[in-house]
Amino acid sequence: MRTRVGGRLDPMWELVLSIHQMTRPESYFISWSRRSRRKLAAAGLLRDTELLAALAPASGYFPDFLTPVSMPADFEEGIETVLSTDKSRLHAEVGRLDAPRGSGSWLADVGAGRPAALHRLGVAMRRYHRTVLAPHRDQAAQISGRWVNRLAQRTLAHGADAALGTLGPATRWRPPVLEVAYPVRRDLHLEGRGLTLVPTFFGINHPIALADPTLRPVLVYPVHREAFWQPGNATDPPGTDALRELLGETRATVLRLLDTELTTTALAARTATSPSSVSRHTAVLRRAGLITTTRNGTSVLHVRTMMGDGLVHRG
Known part of the structure; x- marks a missing residue:
């Protein structure tokens, strides 16, 4: 009864999950990944992407502080929330990562909350976002908006069961348990806290939850995807x-x-x-x-x- 349908994309989840699609793209994102890599290389930003991928690896664990549960209203608010994470949490969450070669010292500095490393993180996030995410922001929002509207309408008409039963083939609703095809075995007990369903355009093919079970429960699910498309320049509608x-x-x-x-x-x-x-x-x-x-x-x-x-x- 406390299931909540999020009405928009979360900019920080989109950033993190797009990095996953950049490094290990599903077939739907292969052409986007190739084009984006060329753009990043031309702008001299491949190192930024490598650092972000080290902090948010495409498989296994990545830190929850990168995707704040506050669901920021826009990208800049999300960046400020990430960079203001307290040092004890940075140390605990970054410390769980297996540092890839060449990024260990930078990750250690982020985990220690050193200002220079956090500034570098903010710069990398902003450059990456501006180069490969911002050009698709409106398209992704419109595509996800269609899906969210349908999900919300079904929830209003038929209740939370309708929402939980239509999150894609990787989920199965068996009241009172929502089963998700997940890379690792885990149980998340809501304990009366409710569940927020957050749409993602760049998400992988199954829903994702936060690693820390004490945080407000969130399930980030991939929307039904449509092809990237740039409208033509013609101003007159076709006859x-x-x-x-x-x-x-x-x-x-x-x-x-x-x-x-x-x-x-x-x-x-x-x-x-x-x-x-x-x-x-x-x-x-x-x-x-x-x-x-x-x-x-x-x-x-x-x-x-x-x-x-x-x-x-x-x-």
Whole structure:
């Protein structure tokens, strides 16, 4: 009953998890990782990335202080919270890391709370964010926003069970236990504290919890992903005829209707065609990256992606 659906991306979780995707990218992020590495190299920032990866390794433990439970409103607030971590916590959390070659002394200085090392950490985080995250901030927020809105609507309509049961294939809700496919065996007892569900765009393929069980319980889960896409520069929307010529009349109509989430049955009624025909059209649109499809119980729900929005509205 105390489950809370977070309404936005957390900038510090996005930074840390994007570093994981940079060093060990899933297939979805391979092209982003390659482009980002080229940008970082061109800006002379590969060393910054190496230091951040040493502090937030892609496998195993990484310090909780990098992802404050306060859920900062923006990146700068998050940076200030990270850099103001008290020395005893820095020492305890950084001390659990296995320092990779070439970063041991810097990690030790961060763990000791030395001002020069913390300043270097802040500089590295800001440069990395500005170079490879900020250009995708709006796209990631819009993509995750679609997913969060659907999750929140289901929670309002059907309760917390609906939220806990739709966090992806790596989770299974067996009341009163939420099971997550996790790299290590652990049990997290909420003990009446509730659970905050935080969306992540750059997250790996299973939800993540904080390492310290005494902190406020948070479960960071990956949203349904859509392709990175940059809208065109055209300011005028395409004509009705052009979209119909490109997609065919029925698919163009389906795409226009999906500015809000609709079931296959609802689409069939609105397009005066059969559900099986709609299923074939939505499958083509989905493969093209123009819509996404999710299942809610026995219903199949479709909605336009950002790329689909761009095709209909041209930005």
